Amino acid sequence: MTNPAPWWTSAVVYQIYPRSFLDRSGDGIGDLAGIRDRLDYLQWLGVDAIWLSPFYPSPMADFGYDVSNYVDVDPLFGTLAEFDVLVDECHRRDLKVIVDWVPNHSSDQHPWFIESRSSRTSEKRDWYYWRDGTRDRPPNNWRAAFGGRAWTWDEATSQWYLHLFLPEQPDLNWGNPEVREAMYGTLRFWLDRGVDGFRMDVIHGIGRDPLLPDAPYDVERVPWSSQNDHELTHEYLREIRKLIDAYPGDRVAIGEVFLLSTRKVATYYGHNDELHLSFNFPPLYAPWTADAWRRRVDRVVEEFDPISAWPTWVLSNHDNPRHRTRYGSEARAHAAAVLLLTLRGTPFVYAGEELGLEDAKIPASARVDPGDRDGCRAPIPWDGSAAHGWAGGSEAWLPWPPDSESRNMEALRDDPASILYLYRRLLVARRGSPALRSGSWQARPAPQGVLAYQRNSPDGTDSRTILINFTEHPWPVPVRIADAIVEIASDGVGEGLPYGGTLAPDQALILR
Numbered sequence: 001m002t003n004p005a006p007w008w009t010s011a012v013v014y015q016i017y018p019r020s021f022l023d024r025s026g027d028g029i030g031d032l033a034g035i036r037d038r039l040d041y042l043q044w045l046g047v048d049a050i051w052l053s054p055f056y057p058s059p060m061a062d063f064g065y066d067v068s069n070y071v072d073v074d075p076l077f078g079t080l081a082e083f084d085v086l087v088d089e090c091h092r093r094d095l096k097v098i099v100d101w102v103p104n105h106s107s108d109q110h111p112w113f114i115e116s117r118s119s120r121t122s123e124k125r126d127w128y129y130w131r132d133g134t135r136d137r138p139p140n141n142w143r144a145a146f147g148g149r150a151w152t153w154d155e156a157t158s159q160w161y162l163h164l165f166l167p168e169q170p171d172l173n174w175g176n177p178e179v180r181e182a183m184y185g186t187l188r189f190w191l192d193r194g195v196d197g198f199r200m201d202v203i204h205g206i207g208r209d210p211l212l213p214d215a216p217y218d219v220e221r222v223p224w225s226s227q228n229d230h231e232l233t234h235e236y237l238r239e240i241r242k243l244i245d246a247y248p249g250d251r252v253a254i255g256e257v258f259l260l261s262t263r264k265v266a267t268y269y270g271h272n273d274e275l276h277l278s279f280n281f282p283p284l285y286a287p288w289t290a291d292a293w294r295r296r297v298d299r300v301v302e303e304f305d306p307i308s309a310w311p312t313w314v315l316s317n318h319d320n321p322r323h324r325t326r327y328g329s330e331a332r333a334h335a336a337a338v339l340l341l342t343l344r345g346t347p348f349v350y351a352g353e354e355l356g357l358e359d360a361k362i363p364a365s366a367r368v369d370p371g372d373r374d375g376c377r378a379p380i381p382w383d384g385s386a387a388h389g390w391a392g393g394s395e396a397w398l399p400w401p402p403d404s405e406s407r408n409m410e411a412l413r414d415d416p417a418s419i420l421y422l423y424r425r426l427l428v429a430r431r432g433s434p435a436l437r438s439g440s441w442q443a444r445p446a447p448q449g450v451l452a453y454q455r456n457s458p459d460g461t462d463s464r465t466i467l468i469n470f471t472e473h474p475w476p477v478p479v480r481i482a483d484a485i486v487e488i489a490s491d492g493v494g495e496g497l498p499y500g501g502t503l504a505p506d507q508a509l510i511l512r
């Protein structure tokens with residue numbers, strides 16, 4: 001039977017933070033040539049799609065999330081021609097390419113903002129949010145994401161402008177149809193170049209109550225970027241969805257909806273006419289306990305199933321500490337890999353998780369990120385040499401993760417017991433199992449401390465049971481399957497053998 005579902009329901013997406021992936025030019029900053037260099041590796045690993053964090057021209061106040069030209073490549077990373085070759089080479093390998101799109105704000109160095117800022121009567125004044133006020137009294141109480149207020153006073157024109165992030169990231173006024181048309185043009189530009197979809201940065205931010213009312217008093221210290229939730233965003237998303245769906249080949253709109261409410265996140269799928277997929281961050285912030293995870297998964301089932309929304313699973317990215325660092329041990333990072341790749345939905349693997357990297361320790365003198373996220377952005381070590389496979393020349397832009405002499409791609413590739421092979425086995429298992437790729441999800445009875453669930457393929461012919469021990473104690477976990485075989489064990493123990501009825505400390509199993 002052919003699967004009528006679009007590719008992105010069964011794909012595993014691998015997130016690349018280009019600055020940190022691999023440098024080929026020798027300036028200490030990763031680039032497109034470095035990504036191209038590793039496509040064989042990604043194919044060997046077995047992922048289906050890559051998502052590239054921004055590589056557009058940028059003054060790098062927020063390392064690329066401050067875009068000064070939406071339709072080009074920053075020379076740090078390469079050229080448009082190199083991008084085209086990268087897309088071609090990915091497609092030849094059956095790898096999809098998803099690019100980041102940053103519609104909520106531009107850089108303050110974008111020509112649009114430079115023009116807008118130039119005078120109160122500029123034809124682009126209304127492309128951004130300019131408001132009256134006095135120097136000591138901003139237009140409302142909104143807070144910016146990295147601290148401070150969300151407004152900056154502009155001396156030259158004696159008005160405030162709005163920025164939910166840094167002052168270098170002024171918010172675009174999506175209420176202005178010219179802005180919408182210009183931004184839709186940027187989508188078309190990349191779609192025409194063959195990209196398979198977008199990861200849309202802070203997408204819930206674009207629609208605003210035109211009166212910009214104060215945040216409620218009790219949450220006034222919470223950044224507005226994690227509260228803004230307005231009907232107009234849904235209207236714009238329906239326009240965006242139409243634009244994207246008009247292209248052939250199931251292009252995908254994935255939204256970063258940073259509202260820590262699964263109920264609210266679900267609304268951004270619309271009636272299957274807004275986002276195809278949305279990030280849902282409450283699981284990422286859940287503590288490593290079976291209870292907490294059961295609740296987070298149940299919330300997704302409750303909110304998403306009735307509207308046929310397909311979930312996503314994100315356990316790390318360029319904004320949050322890595323699995324090992326957050327969960328506290330390598331054994332847990334192994335179990336987290338099994339969890340991430342067996343839940344019902346589309347998983348996102350942040351580059352370097354397959355190596356079990358920890359966040360780098362960043363001495364005060366090396367800190368560069370205004371949001372304190374340098375640790376998880378440490379460069380990827382590819383081998384055990386001093387330059388770890390990077391071009392050398394200049395030092396890498398951030399310190400290496402701990403133990404890079406031994407914990408690097410080459411060393412792990414020589415060790416079949418490593419976490420790298422666990423990821424690879426999991427990806428092979430997913431490919432071979434309709435139940436894991438697209439099946440239903442049902443909780444199974446389990447002792448406290450263990451999360452147990454079953455996945456069944458739509459036609460009922462394929463099924464897997466997953467057991468995850470969130471504790472450091474062994475647990476007897478009876479299962480009802482006759483002759484259950486361990487297909488994957490997070491510690492590699494007993495694969496291919498009958499399941500013995502006990503889950504080892506920190507162990508996660510896939511049974512068939």
Ligand code: GLC
Nearest residue numbers: 062065102165201202318319
């Ligand atoms: C998103 C990005 C983050 C960035 C912010 C502003 O949350 O993931 O890295 O700083 O948006 O663009």
